């Protein structure tokens with residue numbers, strides 16, 4: 001009710017979200033990745049469908065590759081209504097809610113299907129509204145994929161990570177995950193990562209195959225470990241005040257388009273990551289390191305202490321619900 005009221009007020013005062021005589025509503029969608037990634041493709045499909053179906057009422061501008069806002073300023077830009085849609089990685093919301101850190105816990109989800117099941121169940125869906133107090137509404141979860149480790153050396157065992165510096169997203173859980181290995185964790189915006197790897201400021205990173213490939217890390221990260229130790233997924237978010245200032249009919253149509261885009265993104269993400277992995281393997285620049293069951297277990301043991309450290313902040317009910325979605329319990 002409060003959001004509805006403040007939305008109407010915003011629309012009246014600022015005229016941001018009404019298709020007035022002076023033109024259509026403009027939705028700016030900013031993101032930090034390349035167009036040929038699951039999120040990049042999703043943003044472009046959203047623009048296409050909105051323009052087909054909402055014709056002259058709504059216009060969408062997509063800004064990829066941190067070309068409008070980057071990790072450091074995009075959420076503030078959303079709150080200022082300078083941009084109306086973002087899809088940050090779930091690891092980038094910790095200043096607005098500690099609960100989404102559940103997605104950063106290493107070795108929690110067996111695979112992307114398990115992540116999908118959690119996001120569809122009640123606890124996962126509730127997390128979409130966990131930032132309403134900050135005027136951020138979650139509209140959908142978009143997949144990228146499972147995370148892999150990359151480095152200047154093979155990293156067959158967790159002890160090999162000790163002493164190396166790893167670029168991480170701005171997540172306390174990820175910071176602790178690398179500290180548990182005796183490694184240094186360096187929080188850097190996505191857009192600055194390649195340069196940091198090139199200059200040697202950091203020697204390793206973790207990301208999905210599609211990001212490792214599309215960001216061209218191969219020449220500086222000759223070893224990529226098929227660890228699948230965590231997940232890189234997104235929440236499509238909007239400014240709540242903006243969203244509830246839209247007319248009911250426009251919002252209903254946008255919701256339907258988002259459902260359709262989400263379905264397409266989430267269906268395609270796994271194949272896009274598989275293809276990126278194959279391209280990296282065929283590049284001749286990267287050695288893909290696979291882990292035996294024993295080696296994977298050693299990584300799990302080394303990283304898993306963070307579960308206990310963050311259980312209080314995240315909530316044991318949420319962690320418990322997430323554990324239930326694996327085929328076998330962990």
Ligand code: SIN
Pocket residue numbers: 032033087088089144169189190207211232
């Ligand atoms: C993204 O996929 O949006 C970027 C993730 C990262 O910062 O590593």
